[in-house]
Amino acid sequence: MDEGGSRIRRRVSLPKRNRPSLGCIFVGLTAAELEPGDEGKEEEEMVAENRRRKTAGVLRVEHNDSEEDMFGDYDSFTENSFIAQVDNLEQKYMQLPEHKKHATDFATENLYSESIKNKLSITTIGNLTELQTDEHTENQSGYEGVTVEPGADLLYDVPSSQAIYFENLQNSSNDLGICSMKERDWKSSSHNTVNEELPHNCIEQRQQNDEDSSKVRISSDMNRRKSIKDHLKSAMTGNAKAQTPIFSRSKQLKDTLLSEEINVAKKTIESSSNDLGPFYSLPSKVRDLYAQFKGIEKLYEWQHTCLTLNSVQERKNLIYSLPTSGGKTLVAEILMLQELLCCRKDVLMILPYVAIVQEKISGLSSFGVELGFFVEEYAGSKGRFPPTKRREKKSLYIATIEKGHSLVNSLIESGRIDSLGLVVVDELHMIGEGSRGATLEMTLAKILYTSKTTQIIGMSATLNNVEDLQKFLQAEYYTSQFRPVELKEYLKINDTIYEIDSKAENGMTFSRLLNYKYSDTLKKMDPDHLVALVTEVIPNYSCLVFCPSKKNCENVAEMICKFLSKEYLKHKEKEKCEVIKNLKNIGNGNLCPVLKRTIPFGVAYHHSGLTSDERKLLEEAYSAGVLCLFTCTSTLAAGVNLPARRVILRAPYVAMEFLKRNQYKQMIGRAGRAGIDTIGESILILQEKDKQQVLELITRPLENCYSHLVREFTKGIQTLFLSLIGLKIATNLDDIYHFMNGTFFGVQQKILLKEKSLWEITVESLRYLTEKGLLQKDTICKSEEEVQHNFHITKLGRASFKGTIDLAYCDILYRDLKKGLEGLVLESLLHLIYLTTPYDLISQCNPDWMIYFRQKVDKDVVNRLYLSFVLYTLLKETNIWTVSEKFNMPRGYIQNLLTGAASFSSCVLHFCEELEEFWVYRALLVELTKKLTYCVKAELIPLMEVTGVLEGRAKQLYSAGYKSLMHLANANPEVLIRTIDHLSRRQAKQIVASAKMLLHEKAEALQEEVEELLRLPSDFPGAVASSTDKA
């Protein structure tokens, strides 16, 4: 076993914290993450659900859910063994560059060398900075153990675009003659100033170190420590200076002011007086930042009231509910900032979809940089378990539901759950939605059970049975009907429009008659008058048309464009050409024929069949007003801030199911977003036959949300119990029952499962897990009458838990792997790929293999094999578009398959790590996981690590000369806008802020590591004696 372990160690060469996909190697992705934002009950998802229902256990109740966590999402949280191995290897390589030559995997080699370059570039800057700014400091060239690659000099390696910018600057200052001299003088003095001012703790450190060195005997170690530490700080200073020299003095003043304000705020919070700081106990800089970054000058009245509630001041748990676009986020953000800056605790924010997490990361990174906290992404392939321990600054983890769960598990396991001061859950109603809801419930229940100090805040626009949730979360409740932009709701039946009016007898009043002059052809093609309805709004305003299915989105987009006047082609023509060009670029020359036809009219479809790159590009173009109409599925329903003057619901259905009130409210809530639109209206198109049902829909209250913990058998209660025992949160029957009492299910048990008591459900589930060989029961006789049932996790249980394998599949996975051992074909990767092709996706695959079917081959095996072929081809060709064409599958699906397989492969790896008999798979799967994870060009990976930079954008940036994270962090947003096509100022700023944040985070982590390495162990022989001697 050890041998196997060391073999892995030798083979792996990925750097720690440097790659976006490291997390992916450890953490499974989920369906929701694979298809961000696609919660529509779309065709294939329904099929998947049907299959899950078949595999689920006896306690399952029929339901539909489209946001499934396909692969589980948990990763190794005892230790980052893989990362540690990677680190070791990286260290070795850092010292012995010739090892590079032996790397066999091209991609790996590139990655690895890129990472070294990253680190060396920091080194070089530091070196240069020190040389330039402090002549009296001896150049400690031999930063032991760090080799500087000749010519690896970042200052001379700026992107070409940036070089042009600097050249222009130079020219203009030359023109100014004397002024340029002054500027040079100023620059050189600002160099010194930077050195004196910015790293003032660097100077402190230096002085401190000088004192230390006179006191302490082990001076060589201390010098070394000093040099590396100073060196890192200089590097950071160098980076900061390279881009913002002008800010040095004012920045210092601002920083001082800020830290003073934070101190005052801290005291205010500690003294729990009512005297709030300048801005809700926060420095006034926060107010300025909101004005600057978000254009928010003043809080709404309800926001003020909510923030000053006694319960909020007393840090009680809180649920608040307001209509869509009510401004809920701001309240949560202010509370999060209070926790980070004043209470000095970490914060977790849980959001429903990857795209929304990324939007939030981009939005809050600038706050993090300005106010001094880390913003860490836990979505898709990103996230580290347990999170890096920070020395001073606190972290704001922004996570999807699944990653949030993994994060909480890892904090519990490492005994750090109390470091989490606040957990914010946006769209809290999702607790009632399928397996994702069950996951959210588990997360919150675990926090409630293990940490008495962590505050929980939940918000939503669509809550009804709040009392149940309040009881579960032991929370106060605040609500208001405030919506800053009025939203008018209409219904359209035939050619009449009615306004929804709660005071009217049947809930609606006549508004107007449609009087469109439709030709016969048009009437036939567009019986719902969609063309007329959208043209009342576009192109000057934007419009969203929600359609029941993906195919329908595409058809509607095409149909509308067929009848739009040619005049529409002229609107923002050049920009639309750019969008098409960019789409083609990111598709490696391919362009979807539907989009090709619709974009010139400013129209596009938006659903999960698009790749994430395409989706992002289209959303950006839509936000900028270049596109004015999206036909979309419910992908765009929740929490999204896109402009929409009018939202049209094409039919009261999502896939085949009748619309729920919650869904309706979320969809129409996209219209009239504050700060974007001044008016909002929605039109629901319906047929006469649906009238009665729609009238009920608009008048009835929102749906209640119910716990899915028990309904989601393998992904709910079973996974929960396995983790409770695996994490030692509760290991005996009584404690587990006690835990169950505190869950949302515990609160609703009497409504949800009348025929069984909570005790019976608990015992039954534990028995099931024991019979499956995942748990073992030990019965301890405490006394003659008293018997205690303790549980411990078996090897298979631990393997499933560590690998986050859906318990519905753990047996079959074990069997398949065992079978594989009998004759593993290693001539190509195909056999291995087969073994790591996700089981969940099998049902969505529909191969055209009639011959096989006729032979009565097991359909699951055939489908899985078919998917393996798709993946195998993808690994060879690395082009989603060609593979999509070859296999006639949507490109979005192919992309999901790839990310799904990468993450499942890592899950299987962790599964195998726990089971002796599968030692041979470990080394093989490490490599395979890497290949699946990095199925993009290796050089783009460092750029894609930055939030919001997807493959297409990374390609653009790379070809403009921005080749590393440091390039991006030092980029000038204004230059970026000029050199990168289709990049708005806001996006450019966000990219730079996110890159800066990441760079700071990495530098800080390295710094921590250095200090940790050089620290004298507390149990060092004689250490205690000498300190006693001194005393």
Ligand SMILES: Nc1ncnc2c1ncn2[C@@H]1O[C@H](COP(=O)(O)OP(=O)(O)OP(=O)(O)O)[C@@H](O)[C@H]1O
């Ligand atoms: N005090 C304010 N002044 C001006 N604009 C504000 C204010 N508070 C929030 N906003 C803006 O209102 C818009 C909607 O806010 P937010 O996204 O928080 O809505 P929400 O309540 O979360 O809605 P949903 O339930 O749809 O997610 C955002 O663009 C936000 O910047």
Ligand SMILES: [Mg+2]
């Ligand atoms: Mg919101």
